[in-house]
Amino acid sequence: MTENILIKNMTFKYLAMLKPIFKNVNLNINENWKLGLIGRNGRGKTTFLKILLNQLEYKGSIQSTLDFKYFPSYPNIHNNLTALEVLLKQNPQIDIWQIERELTYMDLSHDILDKSFNVLSGGEQTKLLLIELFLNENSFPLIDEPTNNLDLHGRKIVSQYLMKKKGFIVISHDESFLNQFVDHVLAINKESIDMIRGNVDTWKYEKANADMLSEEKNAKLKTEINRLNDVSKQMSTWGQKRENSTKDASARRLAAKQMKRAKAVKKRTEVMIVEKESLLHNIENVSELKMIVKQPRKQVLFFRDFSILRDGIPLFKPINIDVHPTERFFIEGENGVGKSTLLNFILGVEHLETIGEYRISLPQHLSILSQKNQVDLDYFSLLNQLSTKEAKEEYWHLLYQLGIERSSFSDKSSDNWSAGEQKKVFLANALLGENELFIWDEVTNYLDMFVINQMIDAIKKYQPTMIGVDHNEYFTNAIATKKIELKSF
Numbered sequence: 001m002t003e004n005i006l007i008k009n010m011t012f013k014y015l016a017m018l019k020p021i022f023k024n025v026n027l028n029i030n031e032n033w034k035l036g037l038i039g040r041n042g043r044g045k046t047t048f049l050k051i052l053l054n055q056l057e058y059k060g061s062i063q064s065t066l067d068f069k070y071f072p073s074y075p076n077i078h079n080n081l082t083a084l085e086v087l088l089k090q091n092p093q094i095d096i097w098q099i100e101r102e103l104t105y106m107d108l109s110h111d112i113l114d115k116s117f118n119v120l121s122g123g124e125q126t127k128l129l130l131i132e133l134f135l136n137e138n139s140f141p142l143i144d145e146p147t148n149n150l151d152l153h154g155r156k157i158v159s160q161y162l163m164k165k166k167g168f169i170v171i172s173h174d175e176s177f178l179n180q181f182v183d184h185v186l187a188i189n190k191e192s193i194d195m196i197r198g199n200v201d202t203w204k205y206e207k208a209n210a211d212m213l214s215e216e217k218n219a220k221l222k223t224e225i226n227r228l229n230d231v232s233k234q235m236s237t238w239g240q241k242r243e244n245s246t247k248d249a250s251a252r253r254l255a256a257k258q259m260k261r262a263k264a265v266k267k268r269t270e271v272m273i274v275e276k277e278s279l280l281h282n283i284e285n286v287s288e289l290k291m292i293v294k295q296p297r298k299q300v301l302f303f304r305d306f307s308i309l310r311d312g313i314p315l316f317k318p319i320n321i322d323v324h325p326t327e328r329f330f331i332e333g334e335n336g337v338g339k340s341t342l343l344n345f346i347l348g349v350e351h352l353e354t355i356g357e358y359r360i361s362l363p364q365h366l367s368i369l370s371q372k373n374q375v376d377l378d379y380f381s382l383l384n385q386l387s388t389k390e391a392k393e394e395y396w397h398l399l400y401q402l403g404i405e406r407s408s409f410s411d412k413s414s415d416n417w418s419a420g421e422q423k424k425v426f427l428a429n430a431l432l433g434e435n436e437l438f439i440w441d442e443v444t445n446y447l448d449m450f451v452i453n454q455m456i457d458a459i460k461k462y463q464p465t466m467i468g469v470d471h472n473e474y475f476t477n478a479i480a481t482k483k484i485e486l487k488s489f
């Protein structure tokens with residue numbers, strides 16, 4: 001017998017908020033679904049999972065006997081467990097052959113089990129934590145953004161892995177990832193929640209139709225409303241005139257009746273306007289993102305038969321690169337091949353031994369975005385670093401363009417902001433002022449598809465020179481003018 005997660009009239013609001021995040025939500029989720037949970041940054045996806053986990057107080061009811069488990073929950077770093085110990089901790093009864101089978105599915109070598117979990121790469125840790133969740137057949141995984149530490153190959157492997165499983169909810173902003181395996185989509189929209197059968201493409205198609213329909217309906221309605229308004233105005237002036245100009249009692253009564261009708265029509269149209277306007281609100285508005293771009297004067301990168309040496313051994317097969325002004329160059333390759341090392345070398349952060357020839361000429365004004373959000377910097381501390389009023393206003397304006405509500409600007413800390421909202425702080429910082437070269441490492445992590453599209457549009461418009469690493473194929477395909485794949489030596 002299959003179980004359902006039955007959500008009835010669920011309402012939830014964080015204390016500090018004026019409006020609830022969820023209002024009278026009713027949903028019926030089947031335990032066998034592969035459910036993709038999508039929605040813009042800050043809409044409440046992570047909150048929804050926390051509600052299922054019973055970590056937040058909500059109104060209404062949720063019926064389910066499933067044992068929900070959240071990803072990511074990292075083991076305590078101080079326990080220094082091996083990968084095997086991490087897997088066994090939650091699943092002590094499991095046979096080693098079952099673990100090895102899952103490792104094979106995840107394209108992980110079996111000797112990873114003896115390694116300390118702490119030293120593993122982000123991608124390897126992600127894969128192991130997912131295996132841990134699915135080894136326990138009684139648990140129902142709630143997976144929050146698994147792709148952030150995964151390269152393209154890793155994303156493919158994990159999507160194939162999830163295809164084999166059933167009964168889970170997964171949040172992701174990477175549509176091509178979700179489209180590989182989900183069979184249902186739960187979308188948190190601006191004013192509503194959609195549940196559909198199919199994948200993100202199916203949802204987008206249906207949403208576009210619904211948006212168009214409501215816009216069309218709206219346009220029709222507006223014309224209709226204008227006409228009715230004219231009529232009712234005409235009627236009332238005409239009725240008024242008649243009422244005033246005649247002494248005849250029955251004519252006056254008729255005029256008064258017409259007047260009443262006109263008023264009723266007016267009232268009805270007003271109600272209709274309000275109803276339809278609320279529908280229109282459900283359409284996402286994305287403002288244009290502005291970049292202030294200056295081109296570097298010289299060729300930025302020149303590499304010939306170049307590689308970086310680690311203990312005398314090349315990290316990756318020798319490469320040839322030329323990056324000229326207006327070019328956007330992306331470095332690809334599997335986790336651990338040396339993409340970030342190369343970026344750091346270009347930035348001159350690390351002095352490293354090299355082979356081959358190279359010339360690096362960095363312009364003065366650089367926009368640098370590192371892969372990880374810096375933990376010691378948040379919205380408010382960045383704001384305080386800005387010395388002029390203009391710079392502060394520009395920073396707020398950028399955050400606003402990126403979709404952060406103005407009411408958040410009074411926050412003294414962004415500790416409670418959602419993952420994407422925190423990322424936007426760093427993106428806004430990287431967009432401040434005039435820049436000649438943009439060096440961006442994994443800018444798309446945590447950001448929703450509207451922001452990614454917003455960036456694509458801005459980059460196409462302002463044509464910045466860029467050196468980047470990014471695992472979001474949709475993004476790099478749209479903006480890269482050059483790509484190189486680093487291959488391990």
Ligand SMILES: Nc1ncnc2c1ncn2[C@@H]1O[C@H](COP(=O)(O)OP(=O)(O)OP(=O)(O)O)[C@@H](O)[C@H]1O
Nearest residue numbers: 014041042043044045046047416417418419420421
């Ligand atoms: N403890 C909290 N107190 C107050 N507000 C909070 C708290 N936690 C989250 N929020 C706010 O609630 C909203 C929803 O947050 P949530 O983390 O659920 O978003 P999300 O959909 O997961 O976004 P993202 O895609 O960026 O991860 C955000 O506006 C966030 O700033």
Ligand SMILES: [Mg+2]
Nearest residue numbers: 045046418419
């Ligand atoms: Mg989240």
